[in-house]
Amino acid sequence: MKAFASALAIFTIQLPSIHSFSCRAKPRCSINLNMASNSEPNQTSSSTCTASRKSKRLYSFDEARKIARGHGFSSRQEFIDYDCAGAYQLPKDPDLVWKDDWRGWDDFLGVPLPFEEGREVARSLVGxxxxxxxxxxxxxxTIPDNxxxxxxxxxxxxxxxKxxxxxxDFLQK
Known part of the structure; x- marks a missing residue:
């Protein structure tokens, strides 16, 4: 039984030309979804689980940001350390994949603004x-993600x- 378990330490699951991902027994996952658009088909994405692999861009930056924000990550490290179960479909290096749209990790993850900046933005809200x-x-x-x-x-x-x-004071115009 022990030999069988160690033989399964690395596995690959192939689903009919839609999904493919590799995982080590416990650590992080690397996912390559082949249902992406054909824009930049040689886009690379690195992983802590397997060596760099070619992957296609599955989502636009705005869609990826919405997914990342939906997970509720509060830091870059938390995003990178996230252990997947096969459904997590974002590259670990979104700053490189979407470099033209990239505005920082806090923007991508939706981390709340610091107080002073938040108060300034709140004060600028019309109505x-x-x-x-x-x-x-x-x-x-109704507030756009960007x-x-x-x-x-x-x-x-x-x-x-604090x-x-x-x-x-927070909303003062």
């Missing part, structure tokens, strides 16, 4: 003068509790 206006805007999910306001927290009074003075 947002009260806590209720702010909450309605954030709940509406807008700095998309990185404002839902509850700034809780996230910025710096927080009041809603009036």
């Amino acid at each position: 947002v003068d009260t806590e209720e206006d702010y909450m309605n805007l954030i709940k509406s999910k 807008d700095a306001a998309s990185r404002l927290p839902y509850r700034p009074d809780l996230l910025y509790k 710096e927080w003075i009041s809603w009036e």
Whole structure:
């Protein structure tokens, strides 16, 4: 049984020309999805699990950023250390894959803005003068992902509790 288990330490799963990924028994995964568009077919993506491999770009930058933000990562290291179960489809080097669109890890992962920057962005929001206006805007999910306001927290009074003075101060025009 032990010999069988060690023989399975590295495995590859091939699904009918759609997915292909390789994993070591416990560490991280490397995924290559072959259903990508043909733009830049020789795009490379590195992995900590296997050597660099050729992969195709599966998503646009905006789609990839939305997926990354949906996972709730709070740092580059957390994103890179994420252990996949076959469904995680983003390269570990998005800064290279989407270098023309890249605006930094905090933007890609949707890390909330620091207090001073967040307050400045909140103050620049048109038609947002009260806590209720702010909450309605954030709940509406109408802020584009490429807008700095998309990185404002839902509850700034809780996230910025050390710096927080009041809603009036945060939204003051």
